[in-house]
Amino acid sequence: TVMAAPVTNDQSWFFALALGVSFLKCLLINAYHSTDFEVHRNWLALTHSLPAAQWYYEATSEWTLDYPPLFAWFEYGLSHIARFFDKEMLVVQNLNYASPATILFQRLSVIVADVVFFYAVKECCKSLREDKGKDLLGKPSFILTVLLLWNFGLLIVDHIHFQYNGFLFGVLLLSIARHFQNRHFEGALLFSILLNLKHIYLYIAPAYGIYLLRCFCFTQSNDNIWSRYNYLKIWNLRRFIDKFYSSLFIKGQLPQVLSRLFPFKRGLCHAYWAPNIWALYNIADKAFSILGVKFKLLDINKLPKASMTGGLVQEFQHSVLPSVSPLATLVCTVLSILPALFRIWHRPNGARGFLRCLVICALGSFMFGWHVHEKAILMAILPLSLLAVESREDARIFLILSITGHYSLFPLLFTTQELPIKIFLMLLFTIFSLTSLKTLFRKGGALLNPLEATYLLGLIPLELICEFVYPLTVWQKTFPFLPLMLTSVYCALGVTYAFIRLYISLLTCSDSTKKIKTQ
């Protein structure tokens, strides 16, 4: 059906969506916030009150600075605006200070910082292959905008739980968009900035490294001078970053900074297991130990007493299967992404191939990494959205990954008050993504096969059991972590499946760099 009015203003819908989601974020100002709120308040306080040399040594609060220096400078900048809201929040000793003005300021800072994200999404939409003549709701750029701006994970992690992921992912998406637009130097610069804002993006650094080296430093074209020039540019970039670092710190600080950034003392798994391979590993270990005791293959007294299901962030031993060390996880991670990197090196496939490799790196690190947070799944979901609106197979993988990944974020908001919000928003995003992608790719049958659909539908009874039925049973007191375990194991299946499918699609896709002329 044709809309009653002509779409006179092509960009007004973007503005409407952005404003709409901002209004929603404003309404969530008074919602529950996690300890991350205090973390950021503490960082505001210490960057404001102390000289830079002491930022990474300060330990009055338990929430020490564990993000790279550029983020610390960002907090420093924010602290100057914070002064006008409530000076008390900038006092380091005011632990857990959360006056209404503080909450308002911090929440607003996240909402305003999201402007970077909005801009990045706009740029990404420009790189899509538009289908002219479709009505607004069926346009890939519209669908992508909603999938990104109204992303469920970002909304609940940033605007309820409290973090600055929108801003950071904005920088990432902008970098990707620049690569799509062949402005590679800017893309590389943005990524370097991103790494200095949050080091978790090291997960995807290999993809960037290989892609940039392959395509711009060692190209097969005749332009050897060109490629060497690009190589120099990127090398200069790295040197610039190093100089930036050393200008901020006395040389000796680097080990301290690094020790804060990479705290390997924490265990293999977080209190709530991220839905990755190690969750499945843990459950297999538990199952084997129970079976072993039952069939008298193992002596119950010889098994280590505490186990992963205790839920504390400490290092524990596995009972039956071999224990996993940080080095082992690193090896597994590298092994998991190596095939993708090789593939990109041999058959680059342009910016889209790079993006696919990026998602695989993010997902591989999520699957095999040490002490992974479930929030890290967003690093795979958000870039995948770009691919999802352009290819059928990617849309399918996106649906499985996003629905499962978003559901795995549910335990982050455990308060009763937020329960309706997370259910409503999850349904909102899920219904939109399912129906819009289904409509976009309606030629060629159903998007999800029956098995996948059943798996996703299984999330509904899982939610009902974990959040409604289980708390009323008697096991709630004896095995309080059982629902969390169930959730993470069930989601791990979906995430693993998506990972495998994504790999298959990367390894089997034909080389279409020659076909794609337009970007």
Next chain:
Amino acid sequence: MENWSLFSLCVLLGLTSRWAVSFHSYSGAGKPPMFGDYEAQRHWQEVTYNLPVHEWYFNTTNNDLNYWGLDYPPLTAYHSLVCAYVAKLLNPEWVELHASRGYESHSHKLFMRATVLFTDILIYIPAVLLYCFYFCDGFSKQKVATALCILLYPGLILIDYGHFQYNSVSLGLALWGILGLGLGWDLFGSLAFTLALNYKQMELYHSLPFFCYLLGKCIKQGLIGRGFFQLAKISLTVLVTFALCWMPFLSDPKQPLQVLHRLFPFGRGLFEDKVANTWCSLNVLIKIKTLLSRETQLFLSFALTLLFILPSSLKLLSKPNLWQFKLALVNSSLAFFLFSFQVHEKSILLAAFMLPLLVKDGLLLPYVVTSLAFLFLSLYLLSHLTRTNEPLFWYFPFLVISVATFVWLEPPAKFPDLFPVLVSILSFLHFLGFIIYFNLVQLMEPQRKKSQKKTN
């Protein structure tokens, strides 16, 4: 995208906004001894659960009518009773007779908010969806846009989920009534509306159009024969519904009288607080409240209300079709609001002009956000779907400025109530303009582009 998915997205957006608003403060939070409407609703649960029916509306040792006595019709009382049963299951302290006065806790707030959400989902939202689906003209996208605008209407959200009330029940039931009439199910429509009336007496504002429409329809079908039969069926439905609702109160003639006395407090004055109606605005110039005697005030308000309703009702009587019906609803409710006795500002449920009330409740933030969102959204959608632009957009900055002045400027010491009064008067002038405009539209029936012949 399919219709069902678009509609469900609208519903989910509406539900999310509602619940997000409910995070904020409620009426009378932390303000002993009287607290506010929230405490009133909790108190009614306490009263209906612990006391026998014949004591609910009476001033007894156990029931102090000065502390939020019941002043809504029986259906509200029954609703409170049901909620009280649930409350008792969850935490008996919430409805303990006398001991639970002023009870405030996080879990109790969640419970109360949940009851509002529950009835909203059960009654109001399905009615809105069906209404938009069946009775909106235009393409499916326009229907969805209308549904979104109605569901995001800040007035209802803020009053129900912020201040705390159950307007969605009575409005929802009334909407079911309208739906019934529109689909030609007159009996169902009458039943639904009678229930709405028995939930909140404020629905009297809509009663005359219902009456005139149905009467006119029956007359058209011929007073001898089908029409008469239909009229009899409708009257029977209404009477039986009333009887069922009031059954516990019919045993003793004193009961219904007392209930009516509570419902229509003619003992109070012409108006309380700042309301955007004629009397309040007039009071600024001429102190009618003190000048005229109570009887004269009653007579004046009755006369003027009647005067303003009559034209539209008579027109509806003569031409009972849906379009006339809808307009008559608007005109009738406006007339009652502007001229009747003891009107509360909530009666109008129009966002921008309830600012004073909401600021008192600590609901400034959700008010600003939802109103701005609603205004922006409705103006945006309106301009895209109907190709009208200019006249509406000047409204937006105007309202923003008026809100801003109200919040940030200090009134001069001589007139501490200056801003609320100004807002009231401004709103009153708007409503006066609306009632004149809508009356003209209804009476003169200007040519419409599409003729929508909805068969009754």
